[in-house]
Amino acid sequence: MVLPPNLSQAEFDTALSEFEAVVGTDWVFSSDADVALYRDSYSPFWGEEEERIASAAVAPDSVEEVQEIVRIANRYKIPLYPISTGRNLTYGGAAPTLSGSVVLDLKRMDRIIEVNDKRNYALVEPGVSYFDLFNYIQEHDLNVMLDIPDPGWGSPMGNSLDHGVGYTMGSYRDHFGSHCGLEIVTAEGELIRTGAGAIPDSDAWQDFHYGAGPSIDGLFAQSNFGVVTKMGVKLMPMPETYMTCTVTVPRYQDFQAMVEEVNYLEDSFLVGMPSYGSPVGGGLFDPTSLEGLMQNGWPTIEQLEEFVTAQNKHAWSVTFQLYGPEEIVRATWTAVQRRFNDKIPGAAFQDGDFYTLPIPAEDIPALPDKARLGIPNLEIFHIVNRNPMNDNDPPDGHADMFTMTPRTAEGVHTAARVLAEAYQELGFPAATHPFSTPLMFYSRAMVVAVLIPTWRDPAKNAASRALYERCLDKIAEQGMGTYRTNPAFQELAISKYSFNDNALLKYQEKLKDSIDPNGIISPGRYGIWPANMRNNRG
Numbered sequence: 133m134v135l136p137p138n139l140s141q142a143e144f145d146t147a148l149s150e151f152e153a154v155v156g157t158d159w160v161f162s163s164d165a166d167v168a169l170y171r172d173s174y175s176p177f178w179g180e181e182e183e184r185i186a187s188a189a190v191a192p193d194s195v196e197e198v199q200e201i202v203r204i205a206n207r208y209k210i211p212l213y214p215i216s217t218g219r220n221l222t223y224g225g226a227a228p229t230l231s232g233s234v235v236l237d238l239k240r241m242d243r244i245i246e247v248n249d250k251r252n253y254a255l256v257e258p259g260v261s262y263f264d265l266f267n268y269i270q271e272h273d274l275n276v277m278l279d280i281p282d283p284g285w286g287s288p289m290g291n292s293l294d295h296g297v298g299y300t301m302g303s304y305r306d307h308f309g310s311h312c313g314l315e316i317v318t319a320e321g322e323l324i325r326t327g328a329g330a331i332p333d334s335d336a337w338q339d340f341h342y343g344a345g346p347s348i349d350g351l352f353a354q355s356n357f358g359v360v361t362k363m364g365v366k367l368m369p370m371p372e373t374y375m376t377c378t379v380t381v382p383r384y385q386d387f388q389a390m391v392e393e394v395n396y397l398e399d400s401f402l403v404g405m406p407s408y409g410s411p412v413g414g415g416l417f418d419p420t421s422l423e424g425l426m427q428n429g430w431p432t433i434e435q436l437e438e439f440v441t442a443q444n445k446h447a448w449s450v451t452f453q454l455y456g457p458e459e460i461v462r463a464t465w466t467a468v469q470r471r472f473n474d475k476i477p478g479a480a481f482q483d484g485d486f487y488t489l490p491i492p493a494e495d496i497p498a499l500p501d502k503a504r505l506g507i508p509n510l511e512i513f514h515i516v517n518r519n520p521m522n523d524n525d526p527p528d529g530h531a532d533m534f535t536m537t538p539r540t541a542e543g544v545h546t547a548a549r550v551l552a553e554a555y556q557e558l559g560f561p562a563a564t565h566p567f568s569t570p571l572m573f574y575s576r577a578m579v580v581a582v583l584i585p586t587w588r589d590p591a592k593n594a595a596s597r598a599l600y601e602r603c604l605d606k607i608a609e610q611g612m613g614t615y616r617t618n619p620a621f622q623e624l625a626i627s628k629y630s631f632n633d634n635a636l637l638k639y640q641e642k643l644k645d646s647i648d649p650n651g652i653i654s655p656g657r658y659g660i661w662p663a664n665m666r667n668n669r670g
Contacts, residue, residue, distance in 0.1 A: 133164065134185045136210045136232040137665070144187065147208045151190045151234075154200045159240070162188040170218065170235050172227035174529025176586045176593050176600070176620045184227045184619055186213065189235035195315070195323065195361045201236065202359065203321040205652045212236045213654050214359045216258040216290030219283075222532045222583075222618065223294060229619045229656040230665075236359065245362070246338075249274040253312060253338040254365045258289045262508040270493070276367040277489075277506040279304035284508025289363045293353050295616055299504045301404045301455065302575030304368050308353050313337040315362035316352060319648035325362075338364035354616065355640075356654035357647055371455035374505060376484030377465050380411065380446035381476045384436040384566075387448050388541035389476050394450055395539050396471075398575050402464055404453030405504065406572045411445040413567025422565045430549055436566055446480065447567070453504050458488075527585030527592075531600055531618045535580045535607045537570065543612075544570050547580040550606040555582075558599050579615075597621075604628065619657070626659035641666075 135144055152160045161167060170186045177183040192198045205212050211233040218226030218237065226235060242259030247269060254265060254276075262284040269276060279298035281291050290296075292307040304310050314326045324330070326349050329337035341347070351357050381390050397403045413422065425431055425439055440447045452468065454461040465483075472479040491505060502509045535551065537543035545566065552562035563582045570578035584600050587593050600621055607613065608628040617625045629636055640660050644651070651662025 133162070133167070134187050134232045136187050136208075136234065137230075139208065139210065143208060144210075147204060147210055148188060150204045151188075151201060154197050154204070155190055155192050159191040159193075160188065161190070161237075170226040170228075170237075172225040172618075174221050174225065174531065174586050174618075175227065176531055176597050176618065178528070178586070178588050178590075178593060180590055180593070182620075183231075184224070184229060185231045186226075186228050186235045187232045189237045191237040191240050193240045195241075195317065198236070198238075198241075198317045198359055198361055199321045199323065202317055202319065202652070205234070206320065206650050209650050209652065210234055211652055211655050212359075214238060214258075216287040216293075217261055217285065219285050220290060220294060222530055223616060224619045227619070229622070229654055233655070238359075238361075241361065244268050247272065247274055247276065247367070248338070249276045249367075249369070251339060252276055252367045252369050254288070254367055255313075255338055255362060256288055256365060257362060258287060258360065260289070261285055261287050262291075266506070266508050275370045277370050278508070279307070279310070279368060280503055280506055280508050281307070282503050282512035283510045284503075285510060288365050289360060292363065292365070293360060295354055297573035299405050300368060300453065300506060302398055302401070304366065305405060306574055308350075310366040311349070311363050312339070312341045312366055313362075313364035314349055314352060314360050316358040316360050318358045319650070319653045338366075351643070354658050356657040356660055357643065358653060368455075368506070371457075371489050373456065373458045373461050373486065373488055375454040375461045375465065375486045376451055376504075377454065377468065378449055378451045378482045378484060379468070379472050380449045380480045380482075381472075382440070382446045382478040382480075384440050384447045385433065386476050387544075390448055390450060390472075391539060391541050391544075393471060393475050394572075397452070397468065398572075403468070404455055407451040407453075408569035408572070409449040409451070410447060410567035410569055411449055412440055412443040412447060413565065413569070422567065423561070426552070426562060426565060430552070431566055446478075448569070451484065528588050529586040530583040531586055531596065531621070533582045533584055533600060533603050534571075534614050534616070535582075535603075535612050536574075536615050537578045537580055537612055539576070539578055544568065544578055544580060546610050547607060547612060550610055551580065551582055551603055554602040554606045555599065558595070558602055560599060622657065623659045 148160055148162055167186050170189055175183050190201055211230055213228035213233040214236040215226050216238050238258035241257040243257045244260055245255040247254045262280045266278055279300045281296050281298055292311050296307045298305045313329045316324050327343045328334045328340040330343055352360050394406045454464055469481050535547045537547045548564040548568035551564045555562045570580055573579055584596050586596055604624055613628045614625050644660050645663050651664050655662055655665050
């Protein structure tokens with residue numbers, strides 16, 4: 133058993149007994165077999181001394197039980213690591229940032245308190261999954277649509293608090309941006325509500341985000357300042373129809389004009405999530421078709437235009453999701469075609485899928501892309517577990533490396549180039565190339581993604597960690613960073629946000645010391661260590 137820092141076995145046993153008195157003996161887990169279930173299945177330190185391992189776990193069923201657990205943890209100075217469903221694979225799963233922490237497993241708090249399809253919101257507890265919420269909406273015939281991540285087994289609360297993302301309209305894809313109202317157990321065991329929820333008996337908690345005075349909601353995302361026990365979720369009214377449509381443009385240098393037009397359409401709330409692609413470039417997981425093009429370094433613009441011409445295909449594509457009444461959806465598609473025709477000579481257009489919503493339950497299994505229709509599923513696993521880049525030696529997991537870039541062609545190309553350099557410098561085949569395209573999880577930023585494999589083999593993991601760290605270093609040299617990462621890389625990722633001698637992190641540390649003086653909530657998460665553990669950094 134791994135013990136909490138600075139605690140004897142006898143002291144820890146006493147604390148576990150006190151936890152049992154709160155939640156019952158069945159809901160405190162301290163055996164090796166039970167604690168092993170809280171390991172990070174994708175850990176880049178699997179089986180090594182540096183792997184993050186919990187000491188125990190405790191699963192409360194109510195806010196009052198959470199408060200009492202926090203008070204006990206304060207008395208013994210035991211670090212707690214709150215999780216919702218604990219299935220945030222590639223970002224640490226259920227494993228704590230600091231070994232020896234007790235996982236505060238909120239899975240039993242799985243109540244859907246309200247779903248309102250007239251004001252379009254839900255109020256949920258941490259243990260509610262996207263599957264739970266979707267099924268509730270279906271069973272009660274409610275006229276709302278979810279925005280979900282891949283995979284759908286996580287919780288709306290956990291995904292939102294980790295700045296998770298989805299696939300529909302821009303204002304819903306940013307899951308923390310579309311929350312409304314939090315209930316929080318503070319690090320000292322007090323209970324607070326944000327926004328209109330701070331007004332006793334308010335019925336506007338999920339309608340009005342701010343309340344009066346400073347808004348503190350953001351302090352509880354990707355942080356360690358408290359335990360969120362309820363969250364409001366803004367929901368999209370169920371659209372009447374859904375349609376996809378694709379635009380392609382012929383030349384390599386057309387990408388900037390395409391991006392500018394997509395920015396206009398998204399910022400005007402005319403289209404849902406754009407999906408960029410390249411008919412000549414292969415997919416996210418298959419850059420092998422471009423190995424010859426890149427064998428002598430990054431190609432020139434002239435070489436890239438010649439390559440496109442030789443393929444007899446268009447250089448770039450973007451597929452839009454359109455939601456709304458049929459007459460509006462079809463009119464929007466007509467307007468999109470007109471605007472691209474005006475901007476980019478040779479642009480071509482293709483109609484895609486068209487559905488009347490909601491989708492009948494019997495038709496859901498055959499849908500090719502459930503996430504964009506707000507239907508939770510686990511189909512993403514068949515894409516990332518085995519693909520052309522790892523077919524001969526599939527890994528045990530992966531560590532997502534998501535580079536945030538400006539919404540420009542130059543930003544995307546720069547990120548793709550320096551990530552390719554990082555791979556090649558360490559002897560790996562490049563995972564990005566001149567035709568790499570961004571993901572548009574956030575409507576105001578682009579994401580260039582690489583998935584770095586993780587293994588149960590220490591030597592392979594060491595190479596993967598070195599690659600991940602090199603990627604972080606290379607993108608930081610271009611003024612770019614990543615927006616979330618596995619605990620193994622959080623300190624390095626945060627170190628790149630170093631303006632004015634790391635002023636942001638220093639301010640966060642002041643907040644930590646003020647509101648969590650014993651440093652019990654998720655110490656070290658995203659580089660924020662309490663004063664009594666700051667020597668753990670690095």
